[in-house]
Amino acid sequence: MGGERREPSANGRASAAPRVAATVVLLRPAPTGFETYVIRRAATMVFGGMYAFPGGTVDPADSERLDWCGPSPAEWGRRLTLPPETAQAVVCAAAREVFEEAGVLLAGPGPDTVVGDVSGDDWERARQAL
Incomplete structure (x- = not known):
């Protein structure tokens, strides 16, 4: 993409x-249709105070070799x-950004599971390190 006019x-x-x-759009069924999960951007960020879907730019670490479940x-x-x-x-960036920005971890030990509880101090430190 570099060097493009x-x-x-x-x-x-x-x-x-x-x-x-x-960018990740999280939806869940609700009595009146669907609910969407959005975050409010920090006042110090570009578009501060605006509501947005979690997401962000791919980091070099998102391309590292890793264990993979699912497609x-x-x-x-x-x-x-x-x-x-x-x-x-892109998929790794999506999972990382949702965890970093929203505390929702879209990953687990198997293809049909996710980590159920990320409320501990270790998880919070990992999240803040992102």
Whole structure:
């Protein structure tokens, strides 16, 4: 993506360079339809005070080799129309960002499980380290 020519935006400034990133929309059924999970951005951040879905830019660590449950990186690549290596990084970034920003861990020891309780001090330290 580096080195791409970018056209000026409507306000005349150069548009931002695209970055590989992930945004997660968490939904659950509710009596009146669905509920969505959003976070309120810290006042010190860009778009401070705004509500947003959890997410962020892919970090280099999101591409590291790791144990994997669920659909393979190749399958995620097919679903996201990305190379498998990029798909792995995007899925890892999605899980990392949701845990970092919302305290929800979308990971577990098996393909059909997630960690049930992340309320302990060790989990909070791990979350803050992100």
